[in-house]
Amino acid sequence: MSATTFDPSQYTRSPILTMASGITLCGALVDACPDDAPAGVKKASKKLAKVADGARAAWSARKQKLAKVSDASAQLLDQEADWSWSALRMRLQAYALLPVDRYPLAPRAGELVVLLFGDEGLDFLKSAYPEQSASMASVLDRIDGEKLAKEIEGLAGKEFVAQVRHVQPRYDAMVKAMLQRDETTGENLLDQVRAMQGAIVMYATKVAATADEDDLDSIEVVRAALRAIDNHRVALGRRAGAKGAAAAEDGAAPAGEAKPVG
Numbered sequence: 001m002s003a004t005t006f007d008p009s010q011y012t013r014s015p016i017l018t019m020a021s022g023i024t025l026c027g028a029l030v031d032a033c034p035d036d037a038p039a040g041v042k043k044a045s046k047k048l049a050k051v052a053d054g055a056r057a058a059w060s061a062r063k064q065k066l067a068k069v070s071d072a073s074a075q076l077l078d079q080e081a082d083w084s085w086s087a088l089r090m091r092l093q094a095y096a097l098l099p100v101d102r103y104p105l106a107p108r109a110g111e112l113v114v115l116l117f118g119d120e121g122l123d124f125l126k127s128a129y130p131e132q133s134a135s136m137a138s139v140l141d142r143i144d145g146e147k148l149a150k151e152i153e154g155l156a157g158k159e160f161v162a163q164v165r166h167v168q169p170r171y172d173a174m175v176k177a178m179l180q181r182d183e184t185t186g187e188n189l190l191d192q193v194r195a196m197q198g199a200i201v202m203y204a205t206k207v208a209a210t211a212d213e214d215d216l217d218s219i220e221v222v223r224a225a226l227r228a229i230d231n232h233r234v235a236l237g238r239r240a241g242a243k244g245a246a247a248a249e250d251g252a253a254p255a256g257e258a259k260p261v262g
Contacts, residue, residue, distance in 0.1 A: 006219045008208035011226060014197040016236055019059050019189055022196040026052035028228035029203060034221055038210060044203040051199040055192040062189060074129070074174055081171050082125045084163045085136065089117055091156035109155045116142065133175045136168055204229060 015025065026048050033045040095103070096110035116139055124135035143149050143161075153161050204226055211222040223230075 006208075006211050006213070006222065008205070008211065011204035011208050011229060012201060014201055015229060015232055017193050017197055019055060019193060021232065022193055022200075023052050023056050023059070025228055025232050026055075026196055026200065029200065029226070032225050032228060033207075034225055037207070037225075041203070041206045041210065044199075044206045048199045048203045051195050055196055058188060058192050074178065077167075077171060077174055078129065078132070081132070081136065081164075081167045082122075084160075084167050085125060085139075086122060088152075088156055088160040088164055089113060089122060091160050092116075092152070095155045105155060108151075112148070112152060112155070115148075129171075129175050129178065133168075133171050136164070136171065140165065140168060200229070 017025065030045055030049045030052070033041065037045070092109045092113045096106050096113060098106045100106050124132055127135065143152065149161060207222055207225050210218060212218040
């Protein structure tokens with residue numbers, strides 16, 4: 001394209017965006033909006049800024065949610081739950097080993113082990129988070145439903161029953177947060193990206209419409225206002241080229257193609 005020609009159609013295509021690049025691009029376009037732009041352009045610029053602010057807020061909220069339920073924190077809580085339930089069971093098992101003539105409740109401790117954990121023992125602690133949460137909750141429900149809490153506390157110790165109760169609501173919250181993260185956050189952020197794409201196209205179209213083929217200065221003003229879009233596309237092209245070259249060298253799948261599993 002020469003310096004004297006201008007093709008507005010190139011700005012009617014939605015740019016390829018991530019959350020980060022979309023927010024950055026929107027900000028650059030808003031900052032470059034001409035001070036003397038027509039009312040329609042300024043209105044579109046305000047809409048662009050608003051959409052970017054919404055995307056930034058959604059992205060921040062997602063980061064906070066992920067920080068609260070990071071994989072590392074989930075593993076630590078899962079480990080705490082495993083140890084807590086193992087400790088309670090071992091306390092009852094240990095009591096069941098005491099001599100009956102001196103500790104007549106020893107057989108009852110053994111009965112409680114079977115009653116609460118059955119033949120499977122602690123196998124439920126190896127299950128996925130949702131299944132483990134449900135299994136732990138069912139044992140607690142049985143303890144409360146059959147009014148076994150005081151009896152177990154007397155045999156195993158109040159601290160051990162209190163600890164499994166302490167773990168349960170936190171474990172439930174962790175599982176729910178992980179499920180919500182997996183089911184909703186991805187879709188929500190995709191909506192934000194699409195909103196930015198639409199706002200960018202609308203803004204760019206209005207800016208491009210102010211170019212006058214017979215007025216070179218107006219064309220230069222439009223190019224300056226939309227240069228961020230041009231630079232964004234150039235950067236994407238360079239990254240795609242670099243990835244393609246790297247894939248060719250190491251046998252990896254080119255960008256945009258999935259590598260076979262296994």
